[in-house]
Amino acid sequence: MLQTLSIRTRSRNESRDVTAEVEHVVRASGVTSGICYLYVPHTTAGVAINEHADPDVMADVEQALRGLVPHNAGYQHAEGNADAHIKAVMVGASQSVPIENGRLALGTWQGIFFCEFDGPRERKLRVKIMAG
Amino acid sequence: MLQTLSIRTRSRNESRDVTAEVEHVVRASGVTSGICYLYVPHTTAGVAINEHADPDVMADVEQALRGLVPHNAGYQHAEGNADAHIKAVMVGASQSVPIENGRLALGTWQGIFFCEFDGPRERKLRVKIMAG
Amino acid sequence: MLQTLSIRTRSRNESRDVTAEVEHVVRASGVTSGICYLYVPHTTAGVAINEHADPDVMADVEQALRGLVPHNAGYQHAEGNADAHIKAVMVGASQSVPIENGRLALGTWQGIFFCEFDGPRERKLRVKIMAG
Numbered sequence: 001m002l003q004t005l006s007i008r009t010r011s012r013n014e015s016r017d018v019t020a021e022v023e024h025v026v027r028a029s030g031v032t033s034g035i036c037y038l039y040v041p042h043t044t045a046g047v048a049i050n051e052h053a054d055p056d057v058m059a060d061v062e063q064a065l066r067g068l069v070p071h072n073a074g075y076q077h078a079e080g081n082a083d084a085h086i087k088a089v090m091v092g093a094s095q096s097v098p099i100e101n102g103r104l105a106l107g108t109w110q111g112i113f114f115c116e117f118d119g120p121r122e123r124k125l126r127v128k129i130m131a132g
Numbered sequence: 133m134l135q136t137l138s139i140r141t142r143s144r145n146e147s148r149d150v151t152a153e154v155e156h157v158v159r160a161s162g163v164t165s166g167i168c169y170l171y172v173p174h175t176t177a178g179v180a181i182n183e184h185a186d187p188d189v190m191a192d193v194e195q196a197l198r199g200l201v202p203h204n205a206g207y208q209h210a211e212g213n214a215d216a217h218i219k220a221v222m223v224g225a226s227q228s229v230p231i232e233n234g235r236l237a238l239g240t241w242q243g244i245f246f247c248e249f250d251g252p253r254e255r256k257l258r259v260k261i262m263a264g
Numbered sequence: 265m266l267q268t269l270s271i272r273t274r275s276r277n278e279s280r281d282v283t284a285e286v287e288h289v290v291r292a293s294g295v296t297s298g299i300c301y302l303y304v305p306h307t308t309a310g311v312a313i314n315e316h317a318d319p320d321v322m323a324d325v326e327q328a329l330r331g332l333v334p335h336n337a338g339y340q341h342a343e344g345n346a347d348a349h350i351k352a353v354m355v356g357a358s359q360s361v362p363i364e365n366g367r368l369a370l371g372t373w374q375g376i377f378f379c380e381f382d383g384p385r386e387r388k389l390r391v392k393i394m395a396g
Contacts, residue, residue, distance in 0.1 A: 041371030107173030
């Protein structure tokens with residue numbers, strides 16, 4: 001039961017809120033207790049869990065990462081997207097969210113974000129549910 | 133079996149060692165082999181695994197993060213805690229630790245830290261044990 | 265079924281590609297669907313998933329982290345490796361990769377890296393497979 005969400009990103013850096021799509025996968029699974037695994041099969045994107053009430057929050061995260069890891073800084077990797085690889089390592093490719101009462105056990109303000117660092121592109125987020 | 137540890141943090145930035153409390157949940161579960169999931173349901177805190185023998189180590193981690201992500205730096209988010217959200221993304225909201233012989237398979241020097249970035253607050257750490 | 269990969273690192277900072285060794289553990293388990301957990305039981309190393317086609321990518325990641333977290337910067341921890349602890353927190357000690365059709369569901373360009381930040385040393389990577 002490894003599912004795939006398709007995501008078309010629209011800019012180079014983008015924090016796409018995918019909470020509703022992931023919650024849909026959880027509900028469709030019928031699993032009431034377990035773990036929802038989120039996995040990004042790309043090397044220039046990541047997955048983060050943070051506030052989705054105010055979109056300024058993830059805009060600040062993007063801006064801070066751009067400041068820490070500039071787009072061009074004499075990188076060895078010749079494709080012009082070394083910064084995106086570095087950010088992907090810093091944010092991470094996998095997250096695990098508990099499932100409780102058939103729903104993601106997210107905190108009040110939490111949402112799940114697909115973090116694009118080298119868009120726009122066609123992307124995938126793998127979602128796996130394990131009961132337990 | 134999704135449990136909740138309650139944590140009252142005491143300062144704005146704090147690395148609270150919760151290893152003993154998590155180990156207690158593992159022992160109480162009776163699970164001898166499996167995974168212990170740690171999940172932070174907040175957007176201005178994270179969970180990290182690092183050295184707990186010398187408290188200076190996590191003090192250095194806090195200090196380094198404060199240097200990389202200043203408290204005030206022209207953020208868009210208007211609540212004055214954008215830095216805490218950014219640090220939470222960098223540290224991460226979830227970790228998974230193997231369980232072996234009924235105990236967390238932590239390394240010799242490792243402890244589990246609830247990382248507060250916008251305290252003091254009443255916080256929760258969700259802990260889930262899966263056998264396998 | 266918690267297994268251990270032994271890794272002898274050769275320099276202070278090193279991104280060791282362990283994809284083949286982890287894939288071997290997955291195949292040997294006979295599990296066709298599930299999760300592969302990667303866990304670093306050290307406090308000055310981490311585990312990352314990123315591009316392994318071009319070794320320049322992880323060299324850039326190492327270099328960027330060295331720039332963000334200098335080796336010597338007035339740290340409190342007296343052992344001279346505070347930077348390694350900080351990088352370990354930023355990269356993370358655990359990752360989860362789905363297993364599909366008996367293989368790691370890695371993306372086309374992805375590999376698994378043991379990230380050494382305070383080598384050379386004898387290191388371990390714990391690998392656990394759960395079916396589901």
